[in-house]
Amino acid sequence: MSTEVTLPALGESVTEGTVSRWLKEVGEHVDADEPLLEVSTDKVDTEIPSPASGTLLEIKFNEDDVAPVGAVLGIVGEPSEQGSAPAPEQATPTAPAGTVEQAEEAPTPTEPAPAAPAEPSAPAPAGGSSDATEVLLPALGESVTEGTVSRWLKEVGEEVDADEPLLEVSTDKVDTEIPSPAAGVLLEIKVKEDEVAEVGSVLGVVGSPDAAAAAPEPDKGAPASAAPAASVAPTPEPVGAAPAASAAPAAQAPAAPARAAEPTPVAPRATGEDGPYVTPLVRKMAADNGVDLNSITGTGVGGRIRKQDVLDAAEAAKKAAEAPAPAAAAAAPAAAQPSAKPVPDESGKRGTTEKMSRMRTVIASRMVESLQTAAQLTATVEVDLTAISQLRKKVKDEFRRREGTGLTYLAFISKATTEALKAFPNINASIDGKNVVYHDAENLGIAVDTPRGLIVPVIKNAGDLNVGGIAKQIADLASRGRDNQLGPDELSGATFTITNYGSAGTLFDTPVINQPNSGILGTGALVKRPVVVSDQFGNDTIAIRDMMYISLTYDHRLIDGAVAARFLSAVKARLEEGAFGGEFGL
Template identity: 60%
Template sequence: MSESVKMPALGESVTEGTVTRWLKAVGDQVAVDEPLLEVSTDKVDTEVPSPIAGVLEQILVPEDTDVAVGTDLAIIGDGSGSGAAAAQAPAAEAAAAEVPAPAAEPPAAAAPSPAPQPATPDAAGTEVLMPALGESVTEGTVTRWLKAVGDQVAVDEPLLEVSTDKVDTEVPSPTAGTLLEIRVAEDADAAVGDVLAVIGTQAAAPVAAPAPAAPAASTPVASAAPAPAPAPAPAPAPAPAPAAAPATPAPAAGGAGGYVTPIVRRLAAEKGVDLSTVTGTGIGGRIRKEDVLQAAEAQSQAAAAPAPAASPSAPAEKKAAAVPAVDTLLRGKTEKMTRLRQVIAERMMTSLQTSAQLTTVVEVDVTRVAAVRAKAKAKFEAAEGTKLTFLPFFIKAATEALKAHPKINATIDGKEVKYHAVENIGIAVDTPRGLLVPVIKEAGDLTLGGIAKKLNDLAARTREGAVGPDELSGSTFTITNTGSGGALFDTPIINSPEVAILGVGTIVKRPMVVKDAEGNEMIGIRSMVYLALSYDHRLIDGADAARYLMTVKKRLEEGAFEAEAGLA
């Protein structure tokens, strides 16, 4: 009995994903819920676990292939026929070893080759499907197979890595068994639901396929000792195993000899952890996020202690190490765009080609906001459990203004306009993979504290690759904080199908003309910021954009946030 592994639905709008890496190979034993493969969609990177225990019989979708939700990815069997297969393989090898003795019968050596053929994709098994990794994801790319045909896989053991326009993730095996077939090769796209591989019983495992190579190796042995040929025959038998091993060099790429998922690799890079020094506690010695976090904590503690002693020479070493930026490693290289980068590029061009975009900019005095934040941030953090940055103030003001100007919070659908009843605010977040936009759902109903907590949580988890696909979809209006990088302002591209996006520049102190209580003008140092609203002129006129921005400007310059900041 066998069961297929299908591409799961990983979000409301996700219709496809990419098999980025197989964590098991055909023939591997897998346990229930053991990761079979990694899948990537436009929302998340995740592992697909095995639904049953057994042997991975077939891999139907190779790495870097996009598949639709519901597509068979692999086939996992119960391994009931493994014994028969094992008996047949040695028999075929023994026959092959004896035949070469008469040098005049090379055709007989070819006879055993059909014996391994029962390990074809026609054998019963469980299909591994490209899972759905987000609402809008319809396909993905198989970036890496973690298992080769003939490998044993356990349930939920990672089989492959998949990449989409949102995430890089692993697809786990839905069943235990032998990886019989990989149907989607690395760097190939597969739609959600496409079959990536087939997992079945050991009986069907193609591990015995290399057996025909044994006669060639055993020919000298047979000529030296024709009579006891059956005795040495078992010696060449193990040869096929090493022959299959080179098919899975990928898993060795991880630290400490274990496989490392893209999420863990990114986390290690962010924490500065050398994966080769980390001992994995996951299945098969896989390094998990918890292992990296523990290593990072131990590393920071160890670094803190010797700091005073190393202070004379440490500064020079640290400066030398900090000079080469990571991006400098790309100089002179040519590489394939990641799935996420491809989708970002496609969506940026689609947005520009389907909407009439222009940008209106206003200058805002946020001196009062800065004063409120300075007074409240310590008390706010103690009460809310999160830091109070400037961005929540802008989100709060922008969200309130959307209620007063619903045209800015709308979507064009053909010849119809949909005015949204809620304010779902997308926040552009820079991650190692590229730009992602997690969404603060129903932000219009949140207090300043609620917005700050949601913002900090989503931003942190987005950078760690720990957000779900539904958290990266459903926005009705987007805010991008380009000021965090020091930019005064920019002209952001609308996050289609929205009709507007607000860019927040960096806050700078400048001498400005201000009025005292009596209306006298004077020069004062003020905290100033530029707000840039890009909008779709098909729906929003320049006057509409200006009115919206002036509402936001007025709210911020009044600075009446004391109560929500905990000062009242």
């Protein structure tokens, strides 16, 4: 009996997801709860497990298709059920998801085609057939009607596996790979690099060399862009050779030095054809930094090579190359040494232009939306954290040994904040139309800086945790957030947010509210400063203290300035008192 694979709820306010990649092909066996496909939303990338053991019988949403929550993504069942399914109709450019492949029978010639080459054509790849399959531009998101071909990852005549990335397409919302709908040889490129194509249009044709040999000779009067580039099946050129032009016979194709100078994208997988998948961004970054992907062991899910893996490898190579530099610098005359060492541009982006990533686009949209929605003001207080510093110094080593994680200042600040939220419920509230929703729990969002951009994982029921519990939650969520291993539910539901901009040295800032929250607390850098200290008798002295600025951006629609000030004063008093020793047995 077949089982439908549906798109589950992926978090609060998430109504749809984009199929990033199918991990199984139609006809492959899958176990229950084994990851079957990957889905991306504006909050998280996640795997969808198979609901049952069996064979993947049908894929209803192809890669890069957008599916609503609850939609049937595919069907898993017994192999015997596969043959009973009705044959799919021939796909058109407006065909729905799941019918992208077009099984178009190639005409059988009654006599040898005049354009057939004298030399033998390239051998048919494993799994290929004599059919030609059109590569269509799928829907790439809501309101996206066209895309620009950034780069073809295969040349005409090269073999390609089913679901192997075939080309890269750029839109105003996302840069993505288009996988091959079938195994075979790239017979024709219909839309060249830097050309714009509408959603549903044919980008190229994949099939077996037999399909190319059997195809009728193109009309000589037809425009060059319409002539099949693969009417003769060219022998695959060696790696690094200039590609044949898609609009002319291979023998007359002009050289393409710009294309030949690029890193040849013949290895979309990190460790051979069966190795972990590597995204175009990671491949480009590896090429820009001179990193061999085959030399890297990926730390991502399933051994996937992540952006950070490439950066780490590049940094290691850089340090190895710079190792003899200090000795050479010491031998140089002092007068030749520059007065200040310039800061290098390690990103390699100076003087370049690039498309905004999908996450950066989402962040930008939400920040502007927040500023347009709420009447935002920021209040700041200065807090003496010397008592916290002394307590932390006594217990941090034992805490790390026992719990396996560090005891940060942010954990103490978070604890003091949750206590203040209980005393000021309107700061732990949200505006819903003309109603005010006072939340019954303190779900604390913690802003985390990741290589992909800013994310806000949530500590649920943080008001029920002690300092140690909050410290462990912060460390766990931050670590998994940077590795892109958080689930959708862990990135939604915050009732109040804290951002630690001081970790990079900033003294104070005016953070933007994380909607639909009504406030966000920002913590500045901890610095030693001379301050005036009064003793119990009212005598004033100057002492060196550990000081920090703490800012509260609040929604003035709901929170008055006096309430914001009292909230900050409560947090300040709790931290300066430093009475958290009981939690650590002191």
